[in-house]
Amino acid sequence: MSGKLIIIESGSDASGKATQSELIYEKLKNEGVKVRKVQYPNYESESSTLVKMYLRGDFGKNADDVDAYIASTFFTADRYASYKTEWEDFYKEGGVVIADRYTTSNMVHQASKMAVEDRDKYLDWLDDYEYGMFKMPRPDVVIFLNVPVEFSRKLMADRMNKFTGEKEKDIHERDAEYLERTYRNSLYIADKYGWKIVECIKDGELRSIDDINNEIYKIVHEVL
Ligand SMILES: Nc1ncnc2c1ncn2[C@@H]1O[C@H](COP(=O)(O)OP(=O)(O)OP(=O)(O)O)[C@@H](O)[C@H]1O
Numbered sequence: 098m099s100g101k102l103i104i105i106e107s108g109s110d111a112s113g114k115a116t117q118s119e120l121i122y123e124k125l126k127n128e129g130v131k132v133r134k135v136q137y138p139n140y141e142s143e144s145s146t147l148v149k150m151y152l153r154g155d156f157g158k159n160a161d162d163v164d165a166y167i168a169s170t171f172f173t174a175d176r177y178a179s180y181k182t183e184w185e186d187f188y189k190e191g192g193v194v195i196a197d198r199y200t201t202s203n204m205v206h207q208a209s210k211m212a213v214e215d216r217d218k219y220l221d222w223l224d225d226y227e228y229g230m231f232k233m234p235r236p237d238v239v240i241f242l243n244v245p246v247e248f249s250r251k252l253m254a255d256r257m258n259k260f261t262g263e264k265e266k267d268i269h270e271r272d273a274e275y276l277e278r279t280y281r282n283s284l285y286i287a288d289k290y291g292w293k294i295v296e297c298i299k300d301g302e303l304r305s306i307d308d309i310n311n312e313i314y315k316i317v318h319e320v321l
């Protein structure tokens with residue numbers, strides 16, 4: 098009996114995915130739920146080597162220098178390695194997996210490189226690639242944190258690069274036009290795939306971490 102796969106996604110970097118995933122993980126663990134948390138990219142693993150090369154600009158200084166299909170394969174391979182070595186058995190034995198990013202990040206980020214008329218073709222290809230060819234499990238729910246770029250930019254400003262530990266941003270984060278385009282694309286995707294949208298801005302202000310988490314917690318319990 099397979100478990101549950103719960104994804105925390107967003108359309109903007111530094112929007113609280115890691116923060117919210119950790120809080121949900123702790124809450125479920127304290128309730129005695131058999132739960133694990135994973136995060137993508139899996140920077141701790143050597144499987145993320147090509148992802149790191151891509152994000153630091155070894156294949157091109159701009160995100161758009163690397164074709165969406167090619168870049169997607171780096172992230173998929175990293176995810177596959179994590180799935181096969183870290184959580185496939187746990188999940189297939191009924192465990193609950195909370196993922197900070199998943200295939201959904203390729204949908205949000207890489208699809209934003211496509212011309213609008215080519216986007217659905219890419220999304221169909223990706224679906225077949227990750228869930229068909231690689232046989233990665235499909236999410237039971239995707240919880241989408243809606244944080245417009247003007248808010249996430251502030252959260253990103255002081256945050257260190259996750260794999261270099263330096264202040265220098267990766268090729269996605271340092272491209273303002275790319276971030277705007279990705280955010281717009283994410284709204285299209287969230288609607289198309291029926292993701293559960295958590296509006297993180299209220300009355301022009303970012304909601305508190307706990308307030309957002311209470312909403313996410315309810316969604317999670319609808320799935321369990
Ligand atoms: N609702 C919030 N209010 C204030 N600060 C927040 C909120 N949510 C997250 N933060 C802060 O914003 C920063 C980025 O958060 P976090 O690392 O969780 O984002 P992320 O979406 O996982 O980032 P990335 O897209 O790079 O993976 C952190 O310093 C975190 O403490």
Ligand SMILES: Cc1cn([C@H]2C[C@H](O)[C@@H](COP(=O)(O)O)O2)c(=O)[nH]c1=O
Pocket residue numbers: 110111137138152172173198199200201202203204206207259269270
């Ligand atoms: C998993 C995954 C990620 N990406 C993109 C999304 C972000 O811009 C970076 C990762 O940055 P983080 O701050 O370390 O989270 O990579 C992607 O395009 N495809 C994916 O599958």
